[in-house]
Amino acid sequence: MSKGEKCSCGDDEKGLLERLEEIIVSFKNKPGALIPVLQATQSLFGYVPQEAILKISEMLNEPLHKVHGVITFYSFFSLKPRGKYLIRVCLGTACYVQGANEILTALKQQLSIEIGETTTDKLFTLDVGRCFGACGLAPIIMVNDDVHQFVKPSGVKKILGAYKKHKAVNQEEET
Amino acid sequence: MQININNKSFSAQEGETVLDVAKRNGIYIPTLCYHVKTGQAAKCRACVVAVEGMRGYQTACNLSVREGMNINTEGKEVKEAQRMVVDLMLSSGYHNCLACDRSGSCELQDACYHLGIEKTTFSDHPTGRKDESSEFIVIDYDKCIKCGRCVAACNHSVVNEVLGFGFRGLETTIMCDDDIPMGDSTCVQCGECVQLCPTGALTDKKSRGKGRFLEFEKVDTTCPYCGVGCQLTLHVDRAKNKVVRVTGREVWPNNGMLCVKGRYGFEFHDSPKRLQYPMIKKNGKHERATWDEALDLIAEKIKTTVAKHGPDVFSALGSGRITNENNYAVQKFTRAVIKTNNVDHCARTCHAPTVAGLAHAFGSGAATNSIDEILETDLIFVIGSNMTEAHPVASYYVKRAAQNGSKLIVCDPRRVDIAHWSDLYVPLRVGTDVPFLNGLMNEILKNGWQDEEFMKNNTENPEDIKKWIQDYPVEKASEISGVPVEQMKQVAKMLGEAKKVSVIYCLGITEHTTGTDNVKTIANLQMILGHLGKRGCGVNPLRGQNNVQGACDMGALPNVFHNYQSCMDEKAILKIEKDWGVTGLSRTEGYKLPTMLHKATQGETKILFCVGDNTVQTEPNTAKTIKEVESLEFLVVVDIFPNMTTEYADVILPDVCFNEDDGTYSNLDRRVQFLRKAVDHPGEAKPTWWIMQELGKRLGVDLKFTSANATWEDMRRSGTIMGGITYERIQHLGLQWPCPTVQHPGTPILHMNGKFTRGKGLFSHTNYRTQAELPDKDYPFILSTGRRLWHYHTGTQTRNSVGLENIFPEELLEISPVDAKKMKVKTGDMVKATSRRGTITLKAWVTDRSPEGVTWCAFHFREAHANVLTIDAYDDVTETPEYKACAIKIEKVREGVEVVNRGFRQARP
Numbered sequence A: 001m002s003k004g005e006k007c008s009c010g011d012d013e014k015g016l017l018e019r020l021e022e023i024i025v026s027f028k029n030k031p032g033a034l035i036p037v038l039q040a041t042q043s044l045f046g047y048v049p050q051e052a053i054l055k056i057s058e059m060l061n062e063p064l065h066k067v068h069g070v071i072t073f074y075s076f077f078s079l080k081p082r083g084k085y086l087i088r089v090c091l092g093t094a095c096y097v098q099g100a101n102e103i104l105t106a107l108k109q110q111l112s113i114e115i116g117e118t119t120t121d122k123l124f125t126l127d128v129g130r131c132f133g134a135c136g137l138a139p140i141i142m143v144n145d146d147v148h149q150f151v152k153p154s155g156v157k158k159i160l161g162a163y164k165k166h167k168a169v170n171q172e173e174e175t
Numbered sequence B: 001m002q003i004n005i006n007n008k009s010f011s012a013q014e015g016e017t018v019l020d021v022a023k024r025n026g027i028y029i030p031t032l033c034y035h036v037k038t039g040q041a042a043k044c045r046a047c048v049v050a051v052e053g054m055r056g057y058q059t060a061c062n063l064s065v066r067e068g069m070n071i072n073t074e075g076k077e078v079k080e081a082q083r084m085v086v087d088l089m090l091s092s093g094y095h096n097c098l099a100c101d102r103s104g105s106c107e108l109q110d111a112c113y114h115l116g117i118e119k120t121t122f123s124d125h126p127t128g129r130k131d132e133s134s135e136f137i138v139i140d141y142d143k144c145i146k147c148g149r150c151v152a153a154c155n156h157s158v159v160n161e162v163l164g165f166g167f168r169g170l171e172t173t174i175m176c177d178d179d180i181p182m183g184d185s186t187c188v189q190c191g192e193c194v195q196l197c198p199t200g201a202l203t204d205k206k207s208r209g210k211g212r213f214l215e216f217e218k219v220d221t222t223c224p225y226c227g228v229g230c231q232l233t234l235h236v237d238r239a240k241n242k243v244v245r246v247t248g249r250e251v252w253p254n255n256g257m258l259c260v261k262g263r264y265g266f267e268f269h270d271s272p273k274r275l276q277y278p279m280i281k282k283n284g285k286h287e288r289a290t291w292d293e294a295l296d297l298i299a300e301k302i303k304t305t306v307a308k309h310g311p312d313v314f315s316a317l318g319s320g321r322i323t324n325e326n327n328y329a330v331q332k333f334t335r336a337v338i339k340t341n342n343v344d345h346c347a348r349t350c351h352a353p354t355v356a357g358l359a360h361a362f363g364s365g366a367a368t369n370s371i372d373e374i375l376e377t378d379l380i381f382v383i384g385s386n387m388t389e390a391h392p393v394a395s396y397y398v399k400r401a402a403q404n405g406s407k408l409i410v411c412d413p414r415r416v417d418i419a420h421w422s423d424l425y426v427p428l429r430v431g432t433d434v435p436f437l438n439g440l441m442n443e444i445l446k447n448g449w450q451d452e453e454f455m456k457n458n459t460e461n462p463e464d465i466k467k468w469i470q471d472y473p474v475e476k477a478s479e480i481s482g483v484p485v486e487q488m489k490q491v492a493k494m495l496g497e498a499k500k501v502s503v504i505y506c507l508g509i510t511e512h513t514t515g516t517d518n519v520k521t522i523a524n525l526q527m528i529l530g531h532l533g534k535r536g537c538g539v540n541p542l543r544g545q546n547n548v549q550g551a552c553d554m555g556a557l558p559n560v561f562h563n564y565q566s567c568m569d570e571k572a573i574l575k576i577e578k579d580w581g582v583t584g585l586s587r588t589e590g591y592k593l594p595t596m597l598h599k600a601t602q603g604e605t606k607i608l609f610c611v612g613d614n615t616v617q618t619e620p621n622t623a624k625t626i627k628e629v630e631s632l633e634f635l636v637v638v639d640i641f642p643n644m645t646t647e648y649a650d651v652i653l654p655d656v657c658f659n660e661d662d663g664t665y666s667n668l669d670r671r672v673q674f675l676r677k678a679v680d681h682p683g684e685a686k687p688t689w690w691i692m693q694e695l696g697k698r699l700g701v702d703l704k705f706t707s708a709n710a711t712w713e714d715m716r717r718s719g720t721i722m723g724g725i726t727y728e729r730i731q732h733l734g735l736q737w738p739c740p741t742v743q744h745p746g747t748p749i750l751h752m753n754g755k756f757t758r759g760k761g762l763f764s765h766t767n768y769r770t771q772a773e774l775p776d777k778d779y780p781f782i783l784s785t786g787r788r789l790w791h792y793h794t795g796t797q798t799r800n801s802v803g804l805e806n807i808f809p810e811e812l813l814e815i816s817p818v819d820a821k822k823m824k825v826k827t828g829d830m831v832k833a834t835s836r837r838g839t840i841t842l843k844a845w846v847t848d849r850s851p852e853g854v855t856w857c858a859f860h861f862r863e864a865h866a867n868v869l870t871i872d873a874y875d876d877v878t879e880t881p882e883y884k885a886c887a888i889k890i891e892k893v894r895e896g897v898e899v900v901n902r903g904f905r906q907a908r909p
């Protein structure tokens, strides 16, 4: 946050920050506390907000760059709110040649988001990657751990639909 | 052992690397990630060589030598492998040497040159990504080869812990803090990363476009700011008579490291605001005069006044900011020409209690050990020192030692930034150092942790102190100091069990009415522990200004001549009279600085000759100081800038500054270091020694000051501690006094093996006395004062150098979050701070550096400076003012723009 700007987190995040403090206190003075604390932060917020980075750095007395370095080193952590499903489109050479870019465009249109963004219902986050090591199945996209092979732009809707439905089913189960 | 490089035999030592041997023998191997200071990263692979019997290529930077090893560094294939690496590096960025400031001192460019790479065979991809947000440093990401030197430097050399690597794989990049612009980050702009970057990725913003490295003349000299005495190189543009860049020299005491002032605060030397001509006050206005007019007037005034009222109506001030030669000139003039001992300088306002206290206990009033030993100690005990701001480079060593496993205890009422690196932070109440330390000693003795042998053999009165300290059980000490009993016991245990303890202190100890007692108590502690006269131990005051040690050494003090020869001791006086060829030197101790001023209002000080002091802004209780200065009959000020004091001067004389004449400074570990003339002075400015010589002549004495060197030699004739230090010997590296003969190697450690200068160490009884002005209902806050990282003294140098003022443009009053909440004050709000002596209005900075009830500000900005508020209460022995404690009240004046504190460890909001 640069000088003059206000904290961007909502009220509920303030409550979460207080919970984070408790968590940090419980880990304090234990060696190697940084990664478990970050894990807790990620699950608490769904990502690691900047306010949390400042708090962790201060309370664990670790340099800011170290905290940030760990977050950006492991793909488990994310600096932006992440949706329930992370969609990663392969833009490696093989996939690119097979039309990965069109798939990306279709995804952007249907979700109304850009790369790195998350849908307002917090269901999908869109990201890209380089060669997932399955070039024989190009073009491919990954949704969390599921691999979708030989994807066509026209098939995107169906794939998304399945996850939306999944969510709906789950919700029913939960209620 | 012998090893072979390219079929030639070279001798090598166990533990050396192939690179070490190659370098020593002038064999070039490209190295991009390795640097002596940041160590072996073995990342870049530019240094690959072939070794007989080993598969593939080896990196020379981390390859240990073995007897009979056969190494090839220049075979066709080896060169090809090196070329490939360097070519790849070149290609993964965008290197346009034609317009790069680093050109000529770039190690990547050197590598290309040696390997014959004219152009990369891979394609260039400029991304154009740059970070220009900080005041002094530009990051050009296209030129970064990700060697990691800057990251290592920032984290392990200066230990500011700002730079890191972020992200993964191809995206890996250096970043500040959590990947924010450098200008918003906690970076303190020390420039160590710039100095160690092998390419043009990190460069000095100030020197951008001013010329390339090779175009400048390089002049080695000493930093004109704090007492660390960093060695630096000025890069001088001869034609423009300007310094365009400063780099750190890789020698002691700083090993290349600098702080923001030393590296980037250099333009003041050619500021148009410099004093350039003598001025005489006529009808209330300063008018330009010739040197003859000014000097004749001063001489005449001195002659008539002294003839009428005697020599003691004359007082002179040297300065901790001018050279040894100039301080010597001022004191010799005062004593030999005027025949009074009324000469003093600003150590009176800072470390006079150190000189008095340590001379009393040990016989020598200076730091006992050297800065480099900090890295060898087991426990560093810091008390009353905000070193990350006031002595940044000293703090780098302390932080590094802590990082390498030495224990660090920081005792200070304020949570100063160095506390972030400590194992234990002990917040004691303001002004309770004596009972706190006494309590620790009581606990140490109770548990038998003292060094019985040392006490018995090397101190005068061990049994006496053991008995006396029984009056200070930890419980009592805890009650007074506010430090919990448990914590006191913990500190005592750590002190008692450590093999080597180094005590480092600063003005938090000395600037109290009990200053001398505080120092004596520290001496007691180290004598009980026996941590004196050994490496990595000692009592180490951080002397404040560049030459405050030297000003004392040169005798700008009312009780001693140069080299601490007493001016009340008949034998010493006769010797000096012979040395100087004069008779009738004064036999009575002179006035100390505050007394000189008090006597002015009584008409007993009529003339004050003030060199480089800015008395009006630096003495406590400004309203009172102004009254005193106004009641002088005649005030002469020699300085480099107009300031609050020149306004009251009858005559102003323009001085030269640190890079306009040769000379010497003595740093905080007694190292006499050389200063070189690098540029020409502005207008008609003259060195102080010349001024004293001319005045001496007019008053009938030839002082023999014909040059800086002649002045030094005149001082050196009296032998003793400086006898062996000549300009010739210190051209490259300084020498630590005592250094009695020209063969003597200098003395890094005083009182070696417990043999104190005074014979045996002397314990003192020190009792708790409260500060002069305690907070009360009307003035409920304590105000403590000090120094900011970004500024120096009364700001004349730092505020006339580009950039520092952009970072820290005005003084702030530090208030604790608890008090701020009560008063509904937030950072950025305007507040009025009032003491019984005056009022200043300034912005608030709400920070947990301040504990509840304690506020803090500095005296750098004349618009709102601390000394309007500070109290004219003095240490009873040395008359050092109690700058660290007075009572104030605070009122909110108006709301300001809210400023969000970003993280911690920062020397500004």
Ligand code: SF4
Pocket: B143, B144, B145, B146, B147, B148, B149, B150, B151, B174, B196, B197, B198, B199, B201, B202
């Ligand atoms: S900025 Fe310089 S020192 Fe830092 S990684 Fe890049 S090239 Fe190396």
Ligand code: SF4
Pocket: B137, B153, B154, B158, B160, B161, B162, B163, B186, B187, B188, B189, B190, B191, B192, B193, B194
């Ligand atoms: S200037 Fe100093 S503090 Fe800032 S990033 Fe470079 S090394 Fe670190």
Ligand code: SF4
Pocket: B223, B224, B225, B226, B227, B228, B229, B230, B254, B257, B258, B259, B260, B261, B262, B263, B391, B392, B393, B394
């Ligand atoms: S630490 Fe002191 S001597 Fe060193 S560069 Fe900074 S101000 Fe100069």
Ligand code: FES
Pocket: A090, A091, A092, A093, A094, A095, A096, A130, A131, A132, A133, A134, A135, A138, A140
């Ligand atoms: S290019 Fe997409 S999986 Fe390899």
Ligand code: FES
Pocket: B030, B031, B032, B033, B034, B041, B042, B043, B044, B045, B046, B047, B059, B060, B061, B062
């Ligand atoms: S210098 Fe040896 S690997 Fe970089």
